[in-house]
Amino acid sequence: xxxxxILGLTGSIGMGKSTVAAMFADEGVPVFDADAEVRAMxxxxxxxxxxxxxxxxxxxxxxxxxxxxxxxxxxxxxxxxARLEAIVHPxxxxxxxxxxxxxxxxxxVVFDIPLLYEKGGHEAVDRIVVVTAPAAVQRERVLxxxxxxxxxxxxxxxxxTPDAEKRARADFCIDTGVSLTETRQxxxxxxxxxxxELR
Numbered sequence: 001x002x003x004x005x006i007l008g009l010t011g012s013i014g015m016g017k018s019t020v021a022a023m024f025a026d027e028g029v030p031v032f033d034a035d036a037e038v039r040a041m042x043x044x045x046x047x048x049x050x051x052x053x054x055x056x057x058x059x060x061x062x063x064x065x066x067x068x069x070x071x072x073x074x075x076x077x078x079x080x081x082a083r084l085e086a087i088v089h090p091x092x093x094x095x096x097x098x099x100x101x102x103x104x105x106x107x108x109v110v111f112d113i114p115l116l117y118e119k120g121g122h123e124a125v126d127r128i129v130v131v132t133a134p135a136a137v138q139r140e141r142v143l144x145x146x147x148x149x150x151x152x153x154x155x156x157x158x159x160x161t162p163d164a165e166k167r168a169r170a171d172f173c174i175d176t177g178v179s180l181t182e183t184r185q186x187x188x189x190x191x192x193x194x195x196x197e198l199r
Contacts, residue, residue, distance in 0.1 A: 004100070004109045005198060008125030010116035012163050013156050014142035016176030016183070017131045021112045023187050031110040032099045037092055042067070051087045056080075076155065089119075107198050108191070117161045117169065129190070130170035132163055133177035 009024070009031075011017035025031045041048040042065035052070065053060040059070040074081040096111065103109050110129075113121045122128055133141075142153050167173050174186050 006125045008128045011131030014138040030103045033112045127171040130166045
C-alpha cells in the first residue's frame with residue numbers, strides 16, 4: 001500500500017488553523033480533522049456516548065454529549081482530562097488509520113490536530129505546518145468568540161505550546177495575519193513545492 005506524505009497542521013487558538021484546513025481541502029488535499037471526528041462521535045448514538053456517560057455521569061443526553069457540562073468538568077482538571085482522553089484518543093486513532101487507508105493513493109494528506117506538539121502527534125507525521133498570526137490579531141479573534149473571557153484565553157495559552165516555539169519547530173509556517181488571498185497564495189506555493197518534491 002502506498003503511503004501519502006502526511007502533513008501535521010497545527011496552530012494555537014485563534015491563529016486561523018480551521019481556515020487553512022478548509023483551504024487545503026479546497027485545493028484537493030484530503031484533511032483529517034481530529035476535532036470534527038470527536039464531535040461526530042459525541043452526537044446522539046455516537047460511539048463515545050456510553051463510555052463518557054459511565055466516566056462522567058450526567059454529561060450526555062438525548063442531544064448527545066453536553067459539551068459545556070463536560071468541558072466544565074475537565075477544564076483545569078488534569079486528572080479528569082486524562083480520563084476523557086483515555087476514551088477519546090484511541091477512537092480518534094482508529095478513525096485516523098481508516099482515513100489513511102482510504103487515501104493511500106493520494107500524494108499528500110493533512111492531519112489537522114490542534115494539540116499536535118502537546119500530545120505527541122508530531123511523531124506520527126512527516127512534515128509540520130504551523131498556522132500563525134501576530135499576537136494582537138490572535139487575541140482580538142479569540143476574545144470575539146462567544147463565551148470567551150480574558151481569563152479563559154490566558155489559561156488556554158498556558159497549556160498550549162507557545163506560538164514562537166511551534167514556529168521554531170515547524171517545517172513550514174503559514175501567516176494568517178494577512179488577507180485571505182495572501183494566505184491562500186502561501187498555501188498554494190507550499191502545495192506546489194511538496195508536489196514537485198514528490199514527483
